[in-house]
Amino acid sequence: MDTPKKSWMDADLTLFQDSTRRLFEKEFAPDEARWRKQQHADREIWRKAGRMGLLCVSMPEAYGGGGGTFAHEAIVAAEQARAMVHGFSNNVHSAILAHYILNYGTEAQKQRWLPKMATGELVGAIAMSEPGAGSDLKSIRATATRDGDAYVVNGAKTFITNGLHADLICVVVKTDPAAGSRGISLIMLETRDLPGFRRGRLLEKLGQKSLDTAELFFDAVRAPACNLLGEEEGRGFAQLMQQLPRERLLIAVGAVATMRRAIDETVAYTRTRQVFGQPLIDLQNTRFKLAECETVATIAARFVDDCIARQLDGTLDLPTAAMAKWWTTQMNCQVIDECLQLHGGYGYMLEYPIARMYADARVGKIYGGSNEIMKEIIARGLVA
Structure with missing residues (x-):
């Protein structure tokens, strides 16, 4: 099915998305297997990402950044998640730490650190x-x-x-x-x-x-x-609370992109896998499970799209970001589990992307504030 159109996308952002997708697929994804074995990416990958304009995309050009908006950050986060390139956290570096410096730093601090973060000379x-x-x-x-x-x-x-x-x-x-x-x-x-x-x-x-x-x-x-x-x-606690909605929304963006990748992988697999003399996708159970996954992914994409629009216009609040974070990460794990099941025994083999997605996605319910904390934030808003 076609991906739901994002309300905040325009022609320039579409071109940026296309080029970002190609970069992650061609320049970074092939190295993931080696990085997994050594438990880290190479240090040079940060400078490479800087040369390609993937770092600090929403930082002002005066500080060496790309001069973009949260929309650019969301695209980078989504394409990195979709490509399953986990070897370096651009979210932490560019979309979180850089914004702490931009929003709370002195002019001297901004000039000292942000340009070097944009080039990858400094890793944050x-x-x-x-x-x-x-x-x-x-x-x-x-x-x-x-x-x-x-x-x-x-x-x-x-x-x-x-x-x-x-x-x-x-x-x-x-x-x-x-x-x-x-x-x-x-x-x-x-x-x-x-x-x-x-x-x-x-x-x-x-x-x-x-x-x-x-x-x-x-x-x-x-x-x-x-x-x-x-x-x-x-002032640190207040600073952290002010920036956490951005972080949690980016986690949700990655979860939605991963759901889409999981469904795409599973549709492709079930088309070729033969069971009882016919393609697995022709069995009703397979089609119903994929229909359920597609429905969840579409709802998640719509919700996160609305959250991104609210982040762009400055109206995203803490409870809504918490909703996006806990629900999309929960649904991501659920969708991946269903997709893995449709792969049968091969879904348990790490050579298949769905197996790696299964393990990679689980932490989404923990980092950025556990999902139990997200529900507490939402509940406090209800009883305040």
Whole structure:
């Protein structure tokens, strides 16, 4: 079936989508198998993505970016998910961290970091989760203590996307541990040759095995006081909350694109697979299951399309973004499971994309705030 037309697309965005799809399919997807074996992409892939204009597409041109909008970010996120290129998280780098710097950074910080992020000279990460604190950011224990013209950062972070290659990390810390959420701040760290900073092991994950996910340790790491994001301590929690709808919507965008890829793969497989002397797709059960999956994918695409339009006009709220995130990631796992079942035993073989999608998609219900937290956000809006 034809993909539902997006309300926010125009001719220029369609051309951008076509070129982005070709780049991910031809320039990055062929390396995924090798990246999965080594558990990370090559560092050079970031510079390659920068040369191709895939990084910081919505950053102003004055800071080296593409001068686009969230629509461009959504297209890049969708095409990267569709191509199953998980070896580098452009979402974290370009669509999340870069926007923290753009929205809360000083002019000097923007000039210092954003152009290098756009070229891939700097790889960005954001360090929130800790061994004892995930979705509950108020429980973090990492600290940053002011000492003259510097902050001294201590603590440990885990599950950090882009953790192996990150040269620029936004670390979520407590500058006032007694103040609860009002004591949280964001400190930027440039990690090259930084005393006291070390990377732990690459974490072996169920899925997305080509994406470097690491532990990070900060032992009396000194950061210039001017690396505080927002120029005032204690604003970190509010900054995180303001940016989370964007992050969660991008997760939903990726989930919708993955659903579409799963259905396309399964339609193609069932056309060629012979069962009882006929193509598998000719069996009623197959057709009904595919019809169910197509219906879910179409509803998801329509909903996320509306959310993107709202993000573009500045009206996307936290509960709606939470709805998009939890429902699309839940449905993505459900659709992929149905599609895998139609592949039979071959669906369990990692040489088939559907098997990798099955493992890769599961984390969608966890990162960006677990789906249980998403439902709590929605519920609070109902009883407020």
